[in-house]
Amino acid sequence: MKSAVFLDRDDTLIVNRDLEIRPGERAGDFADPDRVQLLDGALDGCRSLKRAGFCLVIFSNQGIVARGGASLVDVDATNDRVCDLLRDEQGKPLIDAVYYCPFHPEGSVDGFAREHPWRKPSPGMIHQAVEDLGIELEQSWVIGDSPRDLDAGRHAGIDDERLILINEHTPDVAEAALRILAAIAPSERASFSLRAERPALLDDERSASTVRASAEALAERTGIRLLNVSIQGGGLQIELEGSEFVAVGFAAELRRLTNAWHRRHYETPLWPEPAVEP
Template sequence: MPAAAMPDDPSQAQHSRRRAAFFDRDGVLNEDVGFAHRPDQIIWMPGAREAVKRLNDAGFLVFVVTNQAGVARGLYSEEHVRTLHRWMQQELRAVRAHVDAFYHCPHHPEHGQPPYRADCACRKPEPGMLLQAMAEWPVERKGSFLIGDRDTDLQAAQRAGIDATLYRGGDLDAVVAGILARSMRGSEKR
């Protein structure tokens, strides 16, 4: 089961359904430096914080879904992951943005010891983290999407029944603006 952290208001599940944006973390929101687990290792990707704010302002739920095999490998703990996510949330709030919930998978099928050495339904390309967010929050699948930097991210989105975009670097806010513009054009055609 994926680990979730810090939903701002899970009671929002009682409200009407909303589109959601799912972000992979390392390589999308921040540079992938290999097993990042401390704030001093985080270098935000260009336009990352602005992209989250754009989605917040557009009424999207925003989630981070990240494989964290460093936990299974014994490089850091789940508390390190949660602490880093709290710091990232503070950084986002400084620009009036927020992530509704962070989900991480601490498992790996070949490394570590139980309970972390495990085949699980949450490690991407499996869709477990996305499905958990969809169960815990009022997510409207139609119009929801994931942005990831690996094929496993895109496969998880496909298995969860949402669109996906492969991020190859550059201004993440421009990527999100393009997705939203295409979405608006598509809804106008109906």
Template sequence: MSIPGKTDARRPAAFLDRDGVLNVDHGYVHRPEQLEWIDGAREAVSLLNLAGYFVLIISNQSGIARGYHDEAAVKSFHAYMQNELAALGAHIDAFYFCPHHPEGSIKSLAVSCRCRKPAPGMLEQAAREWPIDIGASFLIGDKDDDMAAAAAFNIRGIKFNSLKDSLPDLVRREIANYSQNRRQT
């Protein structure tokens, strides 16, 4: 099931929204005790790791601009997620998050930025930092803004509803499609 051949430097990326895809969206989640994994989310990350995808989190975190918590809290929350994944041999390659919001209370962060979804700035940054096969990449998110960011970056957006959909099933389907396309070309 491993995807890239040895000669391929580029690998596809699975861009994942965080809240509502990996963890239950309780609103401005940033403390370890608020982490409630969505069923199958860790398994889905592991499947993507094994298939050779970059797993990149693309997350709006306007709680920072709003002054609800600081950036350090978000980073340590992500480290905590990473630790829990490591227990299963899974990992996220990088976390990208936007700390801004036009109506934030922290002046320096109360801006209209290029990173807050629906803008594609975080995806563009990830593409500069990783050797991504963009044409084979996709984004999974639970909101229209996620789909708009994917569209602005010209990759497929997959709308995920944690109450109905299984993330591991969805990811298995993507991996199978990708393997099949590669065999045909």
């Protein structure tokens, strides 16, 4: 039996609420493969979870079909595009299965305008995935940006501590993935180091203290215990409590966050990409 992470799609993996609403569109309704845009951290997060052996399942309400805003073909094409963007370093797809619910009780399209056991917060999509893929729910998780995503997991019997809401405390899937990896890792120790693009970049006190503060904040948000943080000779070395998967995921997320900060302030990245040395 394998464990899964059930991932909501819109505003968890891809941008939806920040998309421009076009004439005739309803906020939140989105089914256009050409406008699919991964959210920050979605790719890194899925890669981290896959590395750790999780089955990745997207489960999404698509009442847009019942409302007549898109066809099943449009939704399938959009989902295919999401899956196409989510691949590992070798190009292998990360998503094992996609389930979506085209029904909505207030819809207008014949055949779809009704309540359905798949529609979150009902747990139908999770039950179906368990049956299709042989998933062990006991060790499975849910990540979503809406309470109804978590309620679907809860109604399927997943413990509350395995339901992760994307919000200001867990801003993206990469950090949700770190929380999961930290929670499942036996009490191991792992370390990683990053080397600055140029050693002098880390001699800058502002950069060095930002890196340290970012590492501490990330550890705090994800429940990871840092054992040692050292910055010297143009390099950062961190030892933490957790498996090697945690170290690799932590390094990737810290690099992404601090590179974004460095680009904002100095117009160049701090670390070359990729620069992980587990």
